[in-house]
Amino acid sequence: MDPTVLDALIAELGDSGTELRAELIADYLSSAKSGMSALASAAATGDGQGVAFAAHSMRSGSATMGAVRLAGLLEFAERRARAGAADLLALSGPAVAEYQRVSTELNVPRPASESSVGGWR
Amino acid sequence: MRILAVDDDSVSRSVLRATITSLGHDCMLATDGVAAWEMLRSGGFHAVITDRMMPGMDGLELCRRIRAERSGYVYVILSSSLAEREHVREGMLAGADDYLSKPLRRHELDLRLIAAERVSALHRQLEHVTAELRTLSRRDPLTGLGNRLAMQEELETMARRAERYGHEYTVALLDLDNFKGLNDNHGHQAGDRALRAVARLLAESCRRSDTCYRYGGEEFLCVFPEQSAAGAGVAVARVQQELADLAIANEASTHHGLLTLSAGIAPSHREPGIDDLLRRADRALYQAKAQGRNRIELPVVGMGISAA
Numbered sequence: 282m283d284p285t286v287l288d289a290l291i292a293e294l295g296d297s298g299t300e301l302r303a304e305l306i307a308d309y310l311s312s313a314k315s316g317m318s319a320l321a322s323a324a325a326t327g328d329g330q331g332v333a334f335a336a337h338s339m340r341s342g343s344a345t346m347g348a349v350r351l352a353g354l355l356e357f358a359e360r361r362a363r364a365g366a367a368d369l370l371a372l373s374g375p376a377v378a379e380y381q382r383v384s385t386e387l388n389v390p391r392p393a394s395e396s397s398v399g400g401w402r
Numbered sequence: 403m404r405i406l407a408v409d410d411d412s413v414s415r416s417v418l419r420a421t422i423t424s425l426g427h428d429c430m431l432a433t434d435g436v437a438a439w440e441m442l443r444s445g446g447f448h449a450v451i452t453d454r455m456m457p458g459m460d461g462l463e464l465c466r467r468i469r470a471e472r473s474g475y476v477y478v479i480l481s482s483s484l485a486e487r488e489h490v491r492e493g494m495l496a497g498a499d500d501y502l503s504k505p506l507r508r509h510e511l512d513l514r515l516i517a518a519e520r521v522s523a524l525h526r527q528l529e530h531v532t533a534e535l536r537t538l539s540r541r542d543p544l545t546g547l548g549n550r551l552a553m554q555e556e557l558e559t560m561a562r563r564a565e566r567y568g569h570e571y572t573v574a575l576l577d578l579d580n581f582k583g584l585n586d587n588h589g590h591q592a593g594d595r596a597l598r599a600v601a602r603l604l605a606e607s608c609r610r611s612d613t614c615y616r617y618g619g620e621e622f623l624c625v626f627p628e629q630s631a632a633g634a635g636v637a638v639a640r641v642q643q644e645l646a647d648l649a650i651a652n653e654a655s656t657h658h659g660l661l662t663l664s665a666g667i668a669p670s671h672r673e674p675g676i677d678d679l680l681r682r683a684d685r686a687l688y689q690a691k692a693q694g695r696n697r698i699e700l701p702v703v704g705m706g707i708s709a710a
Contacts, residue, residue: 290417293508294424301420308412337455341483341504342413356483 282386286347306387309346313339317380320358324373332369333362336376348383351376403519404428408438408452408464409481414504418451421508425515435459439467447476448522449515451502454482454493462496469497475525477518481506542616544594545601553615553623557676560625564670572634572669574624575683576604576641579662579695581620583654593620596650596661603644608637623683631669631700638665638698655695662696669701 291302316339323331336359344352358372366372405427407418415431422429430447432438436459438452450468454461461480468476480498482489483505490501499521500514540552548556563569578584578600585593597620604614604622617623626634642663650661666686668679682701690699 290505290508294420301416305413305416308416312412334455334457337483338411342411344483345413345417345505 282383283347283349286345286349290345305346309342310384310387312342313380313384317377320373321377324369327369329362329365329369332373333359336362336372343383346383346387348379351379351383354379403448403515403522404430404446405515406430406432406438406441406447406450408432408435408450408456408461410434410453410456414453414481414506417506421506421511422451422515424508425512427515435461435464435467438464442468442472442476445474449477449479449518451479451481451511453504454480454489461498462493465493465497474529475522477522477525479514479518542601545598545616547601547605547622548613548615550615550618553617553625554676556613556615556625557679560627560670561676561679569628570670572626572629572631572667573679573683574626574634574638574665574667574698575617575680575687576600576622576624576638576663576665577687577691578620579657579664579691580652580654581661584650584652584661587653588651599648599650600641600645600663603641603648607641607644612637623680631667634667634669635698635700638667642696642698657696664690664695665698666690667698667700 287302287305294301316335320332320335320339323329323335336355340352340355340359343355354376358376361372362369405422407415407422407429408431409415409418410433415433419429419431430441432441434456435452438450439459441447442450450464452461452464459467461482465478465480468478477500478498479500479502480493480496481502481504482493483503493501500517502510502514540548540555542549557573560569560571564571578596581593581596584596597616600622601614601616604624608614608624608626612624612626612629614622614624624634624638626637629637642665645663646660648661651659652661653659655662664687666683666689668682668686670679686699686701690697693699
């Protein structure tokens with residue numbers, strides 16, 4: 282996770298921070314949870330289009346939150362799935378695992394001193 | 403500007419709303435292309451920022467639909483993390499005006515919305531001028547009545563209705579009697595004043611559904627939807643009487659030295675041919691003139707009404 286990405290966005294918007302940050306994190310965790318389920322089940326059923334679509338739909342949100350590694354894994358999964366890769370579980374697995382890490386980190390309250398515009402929650 | 407932001411991802415929607423609002427614009431949100439299209443149909447949006455990949459109607463389809471079916475111009479910015487060259491081109495060909503890569507940066511959106519505002523203003527100006535020109539091109543500048551072009555368009559519409567639904571209508575061709583004499587004796591400005599006065603009488607005397615046009619020179623054409631020839635004759639007789647009440651001097655007139663008018667009336671009778679209809683009205687007008695002027699000639703022989 283790169284917390285400076287979300288910090289920069291919040292600062293850019295001139296928001297006091299706490300409210301928008303909390304809203305974005307809640308939005309992200311809610312949509313990514315269902316997105317990851319869709320990704321995992323599409324991979325399990327061999328649905329390449331489904332993998333590509335689910336990966337795509339979570340990619341920019343992950344990048345916005347500063348989940349840089351997850352965004353990279355999703356981009357890779359999307360690209361490979363579009364190209365017709367057969368190893369869909371090998372594409373979705375790392376992304377699902379990385380999301381677990383990201384969601385845990387986003388759920389942990391962040392000390393105010395770590396950010397110039399407020400904590401995670 | 404009033405901007406519609408369309409994205410199936412809730413994080414992107416929240417970021418878009420916060421960014422657009424922080425730039426001083428109004429923002430409405432839609433979760434997919436179908437919802438966006440419904441909102442756009444109600445009008446009032448200057449720009450749309452839409453994600454490219456969405457379930458149901460995607461951003462490309464939304465662009466195409468906006469360009470194909472909307473009359474007013476809406477500036478479209480397509481946003482996507484697929485910023486490769488071929489996707490950008492595909493989006494622009496679908497009707498987008500600009501392209502934005504995700505994740506969204508406030509500075510980039512700001513620059514694009516500056517262009518959007520300028521282009522939207524130009525389009526609004528163009529739409530206004532086009533509507534103005536359309537109105538002007540169909541109006542006679544002297545009398546303010548519709549001109550030949552407007553008349554032709556209405557007659558074509560009436561003819562189609564008559565042919566398809568049997569909706570009959572009647573036309574009356576009016577001509578100011580001895581108008582040349584009025585111009586010669588009192589000058590063209592007096593002639594213009596007389597034309598304007600008659601146009602005012604026509605506009606005020608006819609029913610709201612009736613329309614009157616300046617046919618040319620000192621001739622006017624009135625269209626009476628769902629009206630019989632006799633009914634149209636009564637309406638024109640009323641105009642004749644009101645013209646007599648105005649008592650506009652015309653020494654060339656044989657009717658008390660006052661300006662009068664003659665009229666020829668022709669009903670459509672499910673007859674779709676506009677040229678034939680006008681020819682019959684013109685023939686009736688000729689008869690009215692031949693029989694002493696200040697007359698209304700109906701289509702049946704011997705049914706002329708004299709206002710003298």
